[in-house]
Amino acid sequence: MINGQYLYSELTNRGRRTLVNVGLVALVTAVLVCITLLSDALNIAFQAPLAAIGADMTVQKAGDVPEQMAGPVLPCSVAPISRSQSDAIAALPAVISLSRAVLFWDFSRDTFRIVVGFRPGDRAGPALLQGTMISGKMIEPADRQQALAEVTWASETGVGPGDKVIIGGRSFTVAGLVDGSAIGRIGTANLFISLAAAQDIVAAAPGISAIHQFGPRDSNLLFLQAKRDKADEVSRRIKEILGEKATVSTPDSFKELIGGLFSLTQRFSGMISSLVVVLALLLIGRNSAAAVGERITEIGTMKAVGWTGRDIIGQLLAENLLYIGLGTLFGLGLGALAAWTLSFVTISIPIPWDMAPTPHFLPGGDQQLSQEIRLPITAGRRLPFLVTGMALLLGLAAAWGTGRLMTRLHTSEVLRHE
Amino acid sequence: MNKTVRQPQSKGQTIIDVRNVSKRFGEVTPVRGANFRVRRGEFVTLLGPSGSGKSTLLGLMAGFERPSTGSIALNREELAELDEDGLALLRRRLVGFVFQAFHLIPTLNALENIAFPLYPVPMTGAERKRRAAELLEQMGLADRKKHLPAHLSGGERQRVAIARALVNRPEILFCDEPTGNLDSATGKEILKLLTDFGKKQGVTIFMVTHDRDIARISDRSLYMNDGEVKEI
Numbered sequence: 001m002i003n004g005q006y007l008y009s010e011l012t013n014r015g016r017r018t019l020v021n022v023g024l025v026a027l028v029t030a031v032l033v034c035i036t037l038l039s040d041a042l043n044i045a046f047q048a049p050l051a052a053i054g055a056d057m058t059v060q061k062a063g064d065v066p067e068q069m070a071g072p073v074l075p076c077s078v079a080p081i082s083r084s085q086s087d088a089i090a091a092l093p094a095v096i097s098l099s100r101a102v103l104f105w106d107f108s109r110d111t112f113r114i115v116v117g118f119r120p121g122d123r124a125g126p127a128l129l130q131g132t133m134i135s136g137k138m139i140e141p142a143d144r145q146q147a148l149a150e151v152t153w154a155s156e157t158g159v160g161p162g163d164k165v166i167i168g169g170r171s172f173t174v175a176g177l178v179d180g181s182a183i184g185r186i187g188t189a190n191l192f193i194s195l196a197a198a199q200d201i202v203a204a205a206p207g208i209s210a211i212h213q214f215g216p217r218d219s220n221l222l223f224l225q226a227k228r229d230k231a232d233e234v235s236r237r238i239k240e241i242l243g244e245k246a247t248v249s250t251p252d253s254f255k256e257l258i259g260g261l262f263s264l265t266q267r268f269s270g271m272i273s274s275l276v277v278v279l280a281l282l283l284i285g286r287n288s289a290a291a292v293g294e295r296i297t298e299i300g301t302m303k304a305v306g307w308t309g310r311d312i313i314g315q316l317l318a319e320n321l322l323y324i325g326l327g328t329l330f331g332l333g334l335g336a337l338a339a340w341t342l343s344f345v346t347i348s349i350p351i352p353w354d355m356a357p358t359p360h361f362l363p364g365g366d367q368q369l370s371q372e373i374r375l376p377i378t379a380g381r382r383l384p385f386l387v388t389g390m391a392l393l394l395g396l397a398a399a400w401g402t403g404r405l406m407t408r409l410h411t412s413e414v415l416r417h418e
Numbered sequence: 419m420n421k422t423v424r425q426p427q428s429k430g431q432t433i434i435d436v437r438n439v440s441k442r443f444g445e446v447t448p449v450r451g452a453n454f455r456v457r458r459g460e461f462v463t464l465l466g467p468s469g470s471g472k473s474t475l476l477g478l479m480a481g482f483e484r485p486s487t488g489s490i491a492l493n494r495e496e497l498a499e500l501d502e503d504g505l506a507l508l509r510r511r512l513v514g515f516v517f518q519a520f521h522l523i524p525t526l527n528a529l530e531n532i533a534f535p536l537y538p539v540p541m542t543g544a545e546r547k548r549r550a551a552e553l554l555e556q557m558g559l560a561d562r563k564k565h566l567p568a569h570l571s572g573g574e575r576q577r578v579a580i581a582r583a584l585v586n587r588p589e590i591l592f593c594d595e596p597t598g599n600l601d602s603a604t605g606k607e608i609l610k611l612l613t614d615f616g617k618k619q620g621v622t623i624f625m626v627t628h629d630r631d632i633a634r635i636s637d638r639s640l641y642m643n644d645g646e647v648k649e650i
Contacts, residue, residue, distance in 0.1 A: 306510025
């Protein structure tokens with residue numbers, strides 16, 4: 001039978017011990033909460049560049065550098081992916097959808113444009129521009145004479161809906177303006193045309209045919225929606241299909257580039273959390289044992305006046321569980337405060353160079369492209385389980401520490417004269 | 419409310435029965451063949467020099483330790499037949515303890531310390547408090563009930579300890595040098611309190627002491643030397 005009065009007196013009259021125990025549990029809980037929330041947030045953040053274009057991964061293939069930058073050329077150094085290869089990738093069991101695109105640079109009439117051909121209506125890639133229309137209308141899949149202009153580029157060059165633009169020597173009418181920034185930094189361009197039109201231009205471009213065989217149904221950029229837990233397997237199978245020159249970008253590709261504390265937190269969150277919990281277990285176990293040790297005479301007195309072993313263990317355990325409960329509550333509060341603070345932090349997710357559409361030799365092209373993301377801190381489903389699990393583990397450690405010393409105590413300790 | 423109903427016991431019956439008890443710790447044998455009986459309501463002192471085995475014998479009689487040989491019965495209950503929890507429950511029912519070093523719980527005030535043995539007993543908090551307050555009053559400490567042990571004098575602490583020993587209405591009071599940490603005047607006062615309460619409540623008192631003056635006022639004295647107990 002646990003006595004509340006005794007519990008309360010121990011808690012209030014042994015202030016230092018209460019403070020140390022509650023503080024320790026609070027600190028461990030807060031650290032665990034912070035690491036978990038930060039790790040989850042970074043996981044979401046790393047998916048953001050791809051999530052913005054509705055994909056789980058992008059696929060490209062490395063190729064030779066163009067001989068000269070004239071007319072339409074494939075970006076350095078992206079090679080064609082044949083229709084049969086992209087069909088084979090689409091047929092992989094874990095692939096949910098595949099969207100083909102053709103990305104090329106157009107050096108014509110002393111101008112440079114980044115152009116992407118895509119199929120309107122696809123589930124990923126520039127097809128998502130449909131939702132970012134600022135003015136005008138969307139192009140049709142078979143449209144070979146209309147283009148969409150990215151609004152920032154359009155305002156810089158003075159192009160608007162209804163204007164004519166020349167791409168690869170062919171004339172296109174600007175059907176509408178779209179906000180390219182809404183689909184992030186991958187797959188964005190100055191001008192967007194239909195996949196069919198882009199394939200026509202690229203297949204006929206002498207600068208491209210000089211180094212690549214680009215078929216009329218080929219592409220050079222694939223946006224895949226795939227089962228996330230099968231990402232590694234899909235990546236491996238794609239490399240089997242495209243060869244070792246295949247570049248498969250997944251959220252992990254962004255992790256590789258991020259550095260500093262965030263990277264450490266993300267990479268070692270599991271290990272750090274485990275270490276924190278193990279350390280807490282040891283400290284709580286040790287504290288519980290020390291508390292029993294300090295109270296040998298008191299426990300002897302309890303036995304002498306008729307408390308059974310179960311009464312004593314129950315009382316001591318209740319004390320420890322109260323420390324753990326209070327500590328967990330304070331820790332959750334501290335963790336919530338830290339998480340709230342972290343939610344104001346903006347991190348910069350670097351975009352791998354092979355996914356950057358701007359030529360490195362143009363002004364600003366050599367700069368590291370990145371996407372700014374405010375840390376998406378949300379309490380995921382695993383956090384309550386983690387905190388509860390840790391509290392239970394700490395409770396077990398306390399029970400272990402208490403029980404271990406209790407078995408060694410003899411009531412006769414009380415007969416030793418001080 | 420669960421109230422212990424005690425069967426009427428006639429005075430003079432054996433309440434403590436120690437039969438050929440020895441205790442060995444490795445090469446050392448602090449208790450050798452102790453053999454004596456204590457009758458209900460008796461006040462018995464156990465005298466002897468330091469290290470003669472008095473406290474060890476007391477520990478054996480209270481069930482803190484198990485004898486190496488021999489047997490002990492309290493109120494006809496064989497201690498050897500009880501497990502640790504059984505011994506604790508027997509003490510709760512039958513025994514009160516007064517220690518030389520008081521052993522009050524430092525975080526509990528005087529009133530709570532007196533009620534301490536009743537904490538694991540199923541009864542209301544009000545009943546616990548009433549019984550403790552009654553004893554506190556009888557000990558002349560009513561104005562000290564909120565004081566922690568650290569704020570009480572030695573005599574006051576021992577009075578709280580005596581009240582604690584009596585709160586479960588024991589039949590046997592084991593006292594281990596209860597005046598050992600007190601000055602002479604306070605010691606006498608405490609002793610009077612103990613014997614008065616003992617007599618009033620018909621409690622059997624078994625007291626370990628160095629003090630021959632205490633032995634003189636007891637009903638009977640035992641003397642212990644080199645582990646052996648003799649009647650004097």
